[in-house]
Amino acid sequence: MIYVGIDIGSTASKVIVIGEIEGKFVMPTGWSSKETTKLVKNKLKENGIDLCADNVIVGSTGYGRQAVDFSNYVITEITCHGKGGYYLASRNCTVIDIGGQDTKIIKIENGSVSDFLMNDKCSAGTGKFIEIMANRLGVDIDELFELAELGKILPISSLCTVFAESEIINYIGEGKNREDIAAGVIDSVAGKVAQLFAKFANSDYVLLTGGLSHNEFFANSLSKKIKTPVNTCQDGRFAGALGAALIAKQKYKKNK
Template sequence: MITVGIDVGSITTKAVLLNGSAWRSVIRPTGCSPREAGREALEELLNRAGLARGDVDFIVGTGYGRVSLPFIDRAITEITCHARGAHHLLEGADMVIDVGGQDSKVIITDGKGNVVNFAMNDKCAAGTGRFLQVMAAALGADVSELGELSRGAEPVQISSMCTVFAESEVISLLAQGVGKERIIAGIHRSVAVRIAAMAERLGKGELILFTGGVARNEGVREFLSRELGREVIALPESQLAGALGAAVLAREILNRK
């Protein structure tokens, strides 16, 4: 039984092919066309696996661009997919903190990959990958460098979480001679404070997995752990949780038929 999950996010598109207990993945930029990004991710995944489209038994699409994929068999929300993917990556995880390009989510599960409750910030860029991208540009850095640049730095206070005002604040701090590493640490703490507040409203997770593209940022993960007072785990595969969950759900759908 071969299934595929495709998670089309605002910044990156992830695809996972699940074959028994083995799985492989592809990550590529979404660009301006979610449909093309999804199609190209599927083609690349199949080429790497040496498979044809007809070899795949079921495809589930998720993410904000899931409605743009005409070749999928079913669309499932990213909240459901991230919960199931998190359980597959870290068995027993009962809280999932997912921070992507355009929104951040906290998902409470039953420890078996089923959603119990969730909260979502999708009204503004604050606390998302897009916010970090804008801040990185203001600092003349690449967003992928932020975690390393802030390592061990004492965070400066960032007062605003509005992207426009925070960008002005960062530029002002630079003009005052404040070190980039302290500013970045302050940005990470601000993001963590916002997400932790959302998480605390839902309850305390015993085993917390950090997913989404921002999970690769060690600075945000570290401040999240501090704010929540317990370990927040990020795995090398965390960014793939949504696509992996979609592939797992595709297999479960087939098993029910």
């Protein structure tokens, strides 16, 4: 059997394959989840996976999960990120998933989601906020983090992305160093996530997933804010897709 997990996020789409064939890849979601789904389907076909075959089972999740018209199981993001996070951590944990449009904090006990919070009302504290601020500074996201590591934090107090951008424009107008502005941006995001995390302050093990999961600098910044070590892992950005594949496998075997 081959189990495919597809996480159509607002910014990036992640795919992971487990079973007789294993693999993973990521691609930009672009403007249309439907169009991205077609690209995912073609990519899987190139890798020898026939989605019409009886031995291929697909689970989909994420912002555009309904667009995956060949999915056997459509599963909510919280459930998938909880399942994937638990698998990656190999223990009970609290998952912090920073996505393009939202930030999710998921507490997992005995392998199941016991509680969660989600910030989806404002882009502050998400990947989109970082992307907007990087564009304003004329750099890409990786370069923003490189600058931030060299800078001293300039405070960004606004809770709204639009007003925060205005603060940055003012800093630029005052001739402040890009490194210091970048450090302020990252500190601001970590601060917003820490506010959301406050409910889970007694967590023993924290795992960072999502697009920033590979970034040690951000993990360290967040650790200082929440006063708890934040762990990273190689496949953190694939947590949702992995969860979808694992749940698809579980559901298939249960229904068989």
